[in-house]
Amino acid sequence: MNERSAISPGYKTRGHYTLRRARDARDWLSGEPDGPVTILLLGIKDLKQINEHSGRGVGDIAIRRVGERLRAFAAQQLSPISFMARMPGREFMLVIKGNDAGRQVELAAQKLIEMVSADLGDSASPLHVSARVAIALSKPGESRQQLAARATQALAHAYERKGQRFVIADSGDVSDAPDRSQLDAAMRSALAQRQIAIMLQPQFAVATGALVGAEALARLNHPVLGEISAGDLFASADRCDLREELSYHIQQEAIAIAAGWPAAFRHLRLAVNLGAEELTAEYGSKLLRLLEVAGFAADRLTLELTEESLVRDLQLAAGQLEMLRQKGVRIAVDDFGTGYSSLAYLKALPLDYLKIDKDMTPDITGDGKDRIILRAIIAMAKALELLIIAEGVQEQEELEMLKAEGCDFFQGYLRAPPLTPAKFEALARDLV
Template sequence: MQSLRDTSSNNLTMRRARHVREWLAEASQEPVTVLLLGIKDLKQINDRLGRAMGDAVIRRVGQQIRAFAEQQLSPIRLMAKMPGREFMLVVDGNAGGKQLELAAQKLLEMVSVDLGEGAAPLHINARLGIALSRPTESRPNLAARAADALAKAYGRKGKRYVVAEAQAPFNPAMEQVDVALRSALAAREIVILLQPQFEVSSGRLVGAEALARLNHPQLGEIGAGDLFASADRCDLREELSHLIQDKAINIAAAWPAALSDLRLAVNLGAEELTEYYGAHLLELVAQAGFAPERLTLELTEESLIRDLERTAGQLELLRAKGMRIAVDDFGTGYSSLAYLKSLPLDYLKIDKGMTPDIVGTGKDRIIMRAIIAMAKALGMAIIAEGVEKAEELEMLRAEGCDYFQGFLRSPPLAPAEFERFALRAN
């Protein structure tokens, strides 16, 4: 594959993630070293200075990496821009030792120069994960070890690079998902499904929750739980969540006029709710042409209580534009309920694991009844997840639940299927 093996120092080209997929698919056992470099503070740069500056920083980091590669004695097997904030270098040989440490330090120094424009200096916080190939090791396994080392480097203070342990045990299934996620983010291949939501009292369709999937040719369908677990291992949660929100909002913006009364719910993670998130989301909604008053943000209890003051400010900003806020998976997280009175909330969403309790006896139903009563007293509506049986829906109706979703009425649907379903339903 000549395009990946051009090691001429005068013709080093920054490849794209698809070239990484091609390299991973090769069966060669030649000894190599993988260096995975990440820009730890790229999101802060995007939020503070704008995405144009963030893109400029990525370009300049790429230029510095190319300059570094041209200085190396070992031939460069592959140099590629990865999803989000990462770059990959594959270098011939796997000797390691002092020479590798010096090279890592040199690379980090070169990308840490002033990358700003004009009088304002701009320095990035870069981290490096390194993995030396092992005999008979597959390339996906090698790439996964480099990603694991980078994840450790992101959380380390002082020394900014980590060399993967030579004999570290890895779960092959996890490694495959991590590689698939990185490629899917680069190609924007995450699929959005829409879970219909209904009013309990009337059965009327009122909206949909956006869910993420990845359809992989070897691994099959990868659900949101596995995708976000992989994103956490690879430190790509923000990139994954932002892509899901972007795609889902643009899908809903294209719904026909007959569905203009339907709401869209998107999930929001704990790491995203920074002081800049509200402005970012409002910009995304405006670009898509979607009415903000039709959008619901679903946040876990962990997201809400991590920084109550900052959280309250961001949610007030978004609510002032008409968005609604839901507590997702209520009943599975923190026991403190102080945030319920401190934050601007519109819905409590009962975790699907609790829904069967509504048809139980004794304590189960008492707890469910208490949750619904508390939400009503605080002026919030209740959404029940995972409703699969008619008797569950009847009990929810009797207890005063407002909305529900689940296989009783519909599984998650592809966007085109959801449109047809919605047009028939209402």
């Protein structure tokens, strides 16, 4: 197939858009620009987890039905979509004529994510995917391959950022960020040699200011790449099929640190993150064994279920979490307000805490809709008898407003940044 036939007016036939193959996409990318365009690059963030937990047959169904949603999306758009193709792996590319649609393209990306994120299964077997979209607008003199490279880099950023479901590509050249292979090698080596450091973000009671515990965070200080954040570590682990190993390592290290706290700290809690895709039928018993070996009481541990990933089997997850709660472990929904699964979590899962995302906390001091929405979230949590933790508190005014709204706990640079275990102990000794 030549390029002309791939993007000819016949591309839309009988009211339907054709989803081209990866080979056709390569042909298109190798062609010469014929005017300004915008690329939407859509990726299924959790396809690997679907394949692992539900089988590749289910993953293939997800891919096929995402393609069906893309065709439906294309038929609804006012801007002409000149080319649409399935890319290798977990991604799809849409090409829109023109690059001056502005806010319309962002709204289209949001609509695309909504359509793809809706239930792809049937009444007997629900099927959800977590989608991300990159938007890249062509520049004068830029080749199609250069444009696609910027879109690919933007999609990588979207995969790695909590709560950010679409990203607009930088208008500059592809950055000189560390090569993925270099980062992946660093992550693999650090995981094998247990060199990933644990930082502790102190948590305080809103009403009294008392220290109540800490959230465990991961960092890697690399001699060449510098400080590598938890987000980058987990993005690398996803590429290397090592997410569960990395998560377990962080939980193991953090629990061992907390188990070594002096007796005067016995009232302090430890919170560790848990990706939804890790909630297998064996997770609960594995965690309880870890707690027993470390000698850390289950009733001092909080699992923070991250909202960036989607619980696939709510019944299985609810059973695992309830079993852990019976042993004393508390359960929180992390980053509330950034994902589309929040309300489903509140309805179906046994929870103790709701954690407000750090990007929402500054809205508490604002006017209009932002503050109304945040106040409504707090009121809903109270009605459900959930305790509330606010992240990212940086100003005294924010803390005062959270106190007025009935928030229970907070963390943020107003009181303390993430600390090394030794510095956390020093802080705790001063406050106990």
